Amino acid sequence: MSLPPPTPRNRAVVTGASSGIGAALAGQLASRGYGLILVARRKERLNELAGSLSARHHVEAEVYPCDLGDRDARAGLAGELGTRDIAVLCNNAGFATYGALSTLDHDRERLQVELDVAAVHDLTLAALPGMLARKAGAILITGSTAGNQPGPHNTTYAASKAFANTFAESLHAELAGTGVGCMLLAPGPVRTEFTRIADVPAVDRLVPGPLWVSAESAAQRAVDGMAKGKRRVVPGPFAKVQTLSGLHGPRGISGRVLRAVYRRVA
Numbered sequence: 001m002s003l004p005p006p007t008p009r010n011r012a013v014v015t016g017a018s019s020g021i022g023a024a025l026a027g028q029l030a031s032r033g034y035g036l037i038l039v040a041r042r043k044e045r046l047n048e049l050a051g052s053l054s055a056r057h058h059v060e061a062e063v064y065p066c067d068l069g070d071r072d073a074r075a076g077l078a079g080e081l082g083t084r085d086i087a088v089l090c091n092n093a094g095f096a097t098y099g100a101l102s103t104l105d106h107d108r109e110r111l112q113v114e115l116d117v118a119a120v121h122d123l124t125l126a127a128l129p130g131m132l133a134r135k136a137g138a139i140l141i142t143g144s145t146a147g148n149q150p151g152p153h154n155t156t157y158a159a160s161k162a163f164a165n166t167f168a169e170s171l172h173a174e175l176a177g178t179g180v181g182c183m184l185l186a187p188g189p190v191r192t193e194f195t196r197i198a199d200v201p202a203v204d205r206l207v208p209g210p211l212w213v214s215a216e217s218a219a220q221r222a223v224d225g226m227a228k229g230k231r232r233v234v235p236g237p238f239a240k241v242q243t244l245s246g247l248h249g250p251r252g253i254s255g256r257v258l259r260a261v262y263r264r265v266a
C-alpha cells in the first residue's frame with residue numbers, strides 16, 4: 001500500500017482536525033496536494049484551518065462539523081464517506097480520562113468508548129468498500145503507547161487504545177495485496193491540547209521536556225509511513241522505549257508501575 005495520488009475529486013478525511021495531531025496531519029496532507037474533509041466539533045477552528053491550508057497549498061478544504069461521539073451524527077458522516085472518493089482516512093479524534101473508574105463520570109467514559117472505539121470502527125467500515133473497489137486507499141488509526149499494556153487509573157483509555165492498536169495492525173495484515181492499506185500511529189507524549197482536555201497538568205511536570213514530540217513531527221512521520229506502506233509508526237525515542245517495555249515487558253509489573261504513575265497524575 002502507498003498513498004493514492006491526489007486528484008481534483010478525491011479527498012483525505014481527518015478527524016480531530018481542529019487541534020493537535022489532527023490539524024498537523026491535515027497540514028501534511030494538504031502540502032502533498034490532497035483536498036481535505038476536516039472533521040471535529042469546533043466549526044470555527046475547522047473553518048480557520050481550511051482557509052489557511054487552501055490558501056497556502058491551493059487545495060480544496062471542506063469542513064464537516066460533527067460530534068463523533070453521537071451515533072446519529074456519526075452515521076451522517078459515514079453515509080457521506082460511502083458516496084465519496086476517499087483516498088485517505090485518518091481516524092484520529094480522541095480523548096482520555098484519568099482516575100479510579102468507578103469515580104469517573106459514567107457518561108464521559110461511555111463517550112470515550114463511542115469516540116475512541118466505535119467511531120473508528122464505523123468510519124473505517126464506511127470508507128473501506130469504496131477504497132477496495134478502487135483498489136486504492138490509505139487508512140490511518142491513531143492509537144497510543146497507552147494501548148500496549150494495562151493502564152490502571154486510565155482504564156477506559158488504555159482499553160480503547162488497545163482496540164485501536166490491534167484493529168489497525170489486524171487490518172494492515174488483512175488488506176495485504178488489495179491496494180488499500182491501514183497503518184497504526186502509536187505515539188507517546190505529544191504536545192497538544194490532550195492533557196488540558198484530560199485535566200492532568202501533572203503529566204507536563206512528570207514527563208521531561210525533551211521526551212515530548214511535536215504534533216508536526218508525529219504527523220510528518222505518520223504521512224511518510226503511510227506513503228511507505230508501513231504497519232506502525234511510533235514517533236520519537238521515548239515512545240519506542242515505551243512500546244518495547246509495554247509489548248515485551250511483564251504485564252504484572254507494568255500494570256503496577258503505571259498504577260503508581262497514573263494515580264499521581266490523576
Ligand SMILES: NC(=O)c1ccc[n+]([C@@H]2O[C@H](COP(=O)([O-])OP(=O)(O)OC[C@H]3O[C@@H](n4cnc5c(N)ncnc54)[C@H](OP(=O)(O)O)[C@@H]3O)[C@@H](O)[C@H]2O)c1
Pocket residue numbers: 015016017018019020021022039040041042043066067068069070092093094095096115142143144145186187188189190191192193194195197
Ligand atoms: N497528545 C498525546 O500525548 C497523545 C499520545 C498518544 C495518542 N494520542 C491520540 O492522538 C489523537 C489526537 O489527540 P491530540 O493529542 O491531538 O489531542 P487534542 O489536541 O486534544 O485533539 C483532539 C481532537 O479530537 C477532537 N474531538 C474530541 N472529541 C470529539 C468528538 N466528540 N467529536 C469529534 N471530534 C472530537 C477534538 O476536536 P473538537 O474538540 O473540536 O471536537 C480535537 O480536534 C487522539 O486519538 C489521542 O488519543 C495523543
